[in-house]
Amino acid sequence: MRSFTFLAAASLAASAAAVPLDVSNDIAERQTKPYQIRGVQDPIYHLYLQSLPGDGTPVMGPEATSEYFTIGNTIQSTNTSLYLNIGEASTSYLPLTFDATATTTAWGLEGDTIITTNGSPYGRQLNFLVCNGATAGYYDLFLQKGSDTPAGKTCSNYQTIHLPCLC
């Protein structure tokens, strides 16, 4: 009887503690669980971030070959371990690369939207430029700080990229 009482008390204590523990686990899970990153508007509606086969540049492409990413102030593919970095250019759109080292620590999330953070060298940006790639079905992706587009390419400005719904 004594041990029963002890067990009942222990399990009561455990269930009382379970509520705040579950909440913090949920938050931790959202921060550490890998997510797909997708487009939400034509022409990249429900295309997903991944490296172009045989080339390795970041592109938006089919869901079947989507990679998963751990997103904090860096974005790392759990498939390839490579980090999404922002390059330099004199245009308002900046190239993206996947590299073994994270040189960009500007990333963040605003709700489900991928942004560069206010305090970063880019300021708060959430627009991306996509252009038809050399491989059909894949779109080259750039961070877009303004409204420049490359001549001679079919591009779409003011795209945003997102995690799947977190609801």
Ligand SMILES: *[C@@H]1O[C@H](CO)[C@@H](O)[C@H](O)[C@H]1NC(C)=O
């Ligand atoms: C990336 O990793 C996820 C999770 O392990 C897997 O489901 C998916 O098929 C992988 N994608 C590729 C292109 O390997």
